[in-house]
Amino acid sequence: MPIAYNTLFLLEAEDFSLVEIKALDVQSDDPAQLYFWFRFDKASHHLDKLEFVSMTENGAEQQREFRQGRLAFNRSSGTYTAADATAPVELQVQPTDSTSAELDEAIQRYFVAG
Template identity: 85%
Template sequence: MPIAYKPLFLLEAEDFSLLEIKALDVQSDDPAQLYFWFQFDKASHHLEKLEFVSMSENGTEQQREFRQGQLAFNHRSGTYTAQAATSPRAELQVKPTDSVPAELDEAIQRYFVAG
């Protein structure tokens, strides 16, 4: 049975997407059980759950820190800097969340079925 979720943020780079979702079928007061950030590799269709550390907001810019890297974004664009020293900073475009690409949705569904 497919998981019901609401996409909250979708950011696209050339090679990958970052997506935050809220699980709708989960009955919990624990944010870690409701909210998930994923990085989706467009070439391999590999989905990685990002390990959330903290968040902040400075005017119109939001920041998220994960064990895997840092994300900063506003309503139009953003940047993601991976923890790996060899990874360059990626420029991101904020996309509408009303339609998640099919291959990304399929990867999310596989993640929750396997989990």
């Protein structure tokens, strides 16, 4: 059975997407059970769950820290710097209703396998 979720943030680079979702079928007060950040490789269709560390908001800019890297974004663009990278990758913020079929399939597979 497919998981019901809302896409909260969707950011696109040439090679990958970053997406935050909120699971709708989960009854929990634990944010770690409700909110998920993923990195989706567009070529391989591989989905990696990002391990959330912290978040901050400074005016229009938001920042997220993950074990795998750091994300900073505003309403139109952002950057993601992987933990093992020397330079950030530029991202474009996309409408939350523009999740590709391939990304949705990968999210569904993640929850079925989990």
